[in-house]
Amino acid sequence: MELSPLLSGNQLSSLMQTIRQSKRIVICAHRSPDGDAVGSSLGLADYLQTLGKQVQVVLPNPFPDFLRWMPGSHLVQFYIHHERQATRIIDQADLIVCLDFSQPGRLQEMSVAVQRAKAEKVVIDHHLDPDLKLGSQVYCFPNLSSTCEAVFRIICQLGGFDSLSKAGAICLYTGMMTDTGGFTYNSSRPEIFEIISMLLTKGFDKDKIYRNVFHVFSIDRLRLTGYILYEKLLFFAQGKASVFTLSREEMQRFHFIRGDAEGLVNMPLQVKGMRLSISLREDTERDVVRVSLRSTDDFPCNRMAEEFFNGGGHLNASGGELPFPLSEAVKTAERAIEAYREMLG
Ligand code: 5GP
Ligand code: MN
Numbered sequence: 001m002e003l004s005p006l007l008s009g010n011q012l013s014s015l016m017q018t019i020r021q022s023k024r025i026v027i028c029a030h031r032s033p034d035g036d037a038v039g040s041s042l043g044l045a046d047y048l049q050t051l052g053k054q055v056q057v058v059l060p061n062p063f064p065d066f067l068r069w070m071p072g073s074h075l076v077q078f079y080i081h082h083e084r085q086a087t088r089i090i091d092q093a094d095l096i097v098c099l100d101f102s103q104p105g106r107l108q109e110m111s112v113a114v115q116r117a118k119a120e121k122v123v124i125d126h127h128l129d130p131d132l133k134l135g136s137q138v139y140c141f142p143n144l145s146s147t148c149e150a151v152f153r154i155i156c157q158l159g160g161f162d163s164l165s166k167a168g169a170i171c172l173y174t175g176m177m178t179d180t181g182g183f184t185y186n187s188s189r190p191e192i193f194e195i196i197s198m199l200l201t202k203g204f205d206k207d208k209i210y211r212n213v214f215h216v217f218s219i220d221r222l223r224l225t226g227y228i229l230y231e232k233l234l235f236f237a238q239g240k241a242s243v244f245t246l247s248r249e250e251m252q253r254f255h256f257i258r259g260d261a262e263g264l265v266n267m268p269l270q271v272k273g274m275r276l277s278i279s280l281r282e283d284t285e286r287d288v289v290r291v292s293l294r295s296t297d298d299f300p301c302n303r304m305a306e307e308f309f310n311g312g313g314h315l316n317a318s319g320g321e322l323p324f325p326l327s328e329a330v331k332t333a334e335r336a337i338e339a340y341r342e343m344l345g
Contacts (some may be wrong), residue, residue, distance in 0.1 A: 001194045014137055016158060018120055022095035024054045024118070029147075030101035031060040031108045034262075035213065037100040038063050039175025040147040042072040045096060046168030047155050053225060056093075058086050059200020060110040061285075066216045070174060071167035079110040086113070093119040100147040102130030102140050103312075124150050127313070128302060142314075145186050148175030152195055161198065169202035174209055181266065182210060185316060214263075224254040228264055234295070234330075240344040241276040241337045242268040248282045251261045256284075265292040275299050275344050276337070277291045280329045281320075289322045289329040299343060308336040 019025075027045055029037035035169065037059070045055045057076045067073060069199040090113045091094065098275020102125040104111045114121075121135035126147050130140040141150050152172045155164055164172075173196065180187040200206065217225075232244040246261065254260070265279035276299055279292040291309040293301040294317055301318035305311040309332070322329045337344070 001188065001252070002191055003156060003191055003194060005157055007139065007157055009025065011137070011139065012157055015122065015139075015154070018095060018137065019048070019051065019053075019158075022053065022093075023320055024093050025055045025097065026090055027055065027097045028090075028091040028101060028107065028110065028114060029099045030106040030109070033059050033061075033063040033067075033100075035067060035178025036146045036148055036175035038067050038070060038073065039171040039173075039178070040077070040099045040151045042070055043073060043148060043164075043168045043172035043175070044099065044124075044151050045159050046165055046171065047158075047163065050160070050163040050165070056089050058089060058110070062258060064262060064280060065257060066213055066259050066262070069212050070171055072171065076329070081115070083109075084109070090117050090119075091118060094117055096121045096135075098123045098125070098135060099151070099319045100125055100127075102134055102138060104131065104134055124154065126150055126202055129312070141170045143189075143191070145175045145192055146179035148172040148179070149195060151194065152176075152199070156198075156340075160253055162281060166202040166204055169199045170204050170209065172200045173204070173206060174213065176232075177206075178210065179211060180327060186314070190282055211246060218255070218260075219256075220255045224250075224256070224260060225264065225267070227254070229267060233268060236334065236337045237276075239271065239273055239342045241278070242271075242274060243280065243330060243333045243337075244268075245280045245330060246279070246281040247326055248284065251284065258284075260266065261292075265294050269296060276301070276304075276340075278316075278333050278336075280333060282326060283321070287323070289324070289326055291320045291322060291329070291333075293318045293320075299340075304336050304340055307333055308339075319334055331343075 029041050041057045047056045061080045069254045096119045123135040123138040125140045126144045128142045234243045268277040277294045281290045283290050295301045302313050305318035305320045309320030
């Protein structure tokens, strides 16, 4: 099976020329970077380094601890920790590649620095409705599993498969795996498995990657899961929707660290007939409630996120935030569920 080309001939030559002309390249991804954001950044960095480029990955804020094992992750700079230094690196870049987002707002505090930079900007993403002004080249593929998949296919089109290292392959595999919940959703296109088999020729243990990401709970994290499921889960629309909240006080009680909320919102969907799960969590840094939505089949989380939670995302996985307390946020969630009651079936 041949991978179908993602970029047209013109797009490919523009991208090639841009890369050829750039010496200093900055790669950035969205705030609260997930496996796909970090994986695509490190995977692309790996490839660009084989071309002799000076590459720096700059992310707005840190990623969860369970991604720290990823090869190359110790070289990532975090904007919120070293604002001046990061701004200088961004200012001096010839090329900025934006990965896994296509709305400048998703960079939050880093957005001004990136938008102001004189560098040429290339966007590679798989979200809906890209802001075409974000870069001079915006390559957005909403039907792909992940940005890592897009990056891999573009690297192949650029003729870079052979030079991609094992470390780079590990990073790209990781993002494909995390954005599809370990290949349990958004992952039925046969090409995905063609890509996996190509990546595996680089010689890594994919089962170990799964354990590194999904089986690294602390005991506190395991107990937090029990607490949420037993005491905090609220059900609506005859068991077709659920909502839970997580406050800062509760996070402290379970010695919460960054990443501990990851995956919790998926769990209520294990209930037969459950179509929608909403998590409302107090942000640890800012006075907002972070919202995560997950759904099954054709229930449009992204529409609900846009309409009720100042956010967006994919059909089955979206997010947003609300600028008021948890108690109010629950009411918003209830209103959202009421408004979509018919679609919940
Ligand atoms: P999570 O629930 O894992 O934070 O986010 C799930 C998905 O929702 C992300 O992959 C992203 O596509 C989208 N998303 C999360 N937060 C936001 C947000 O604040 N704004 C927008 N537009 N999309 C978001
Ligand atoms: Mn993604």
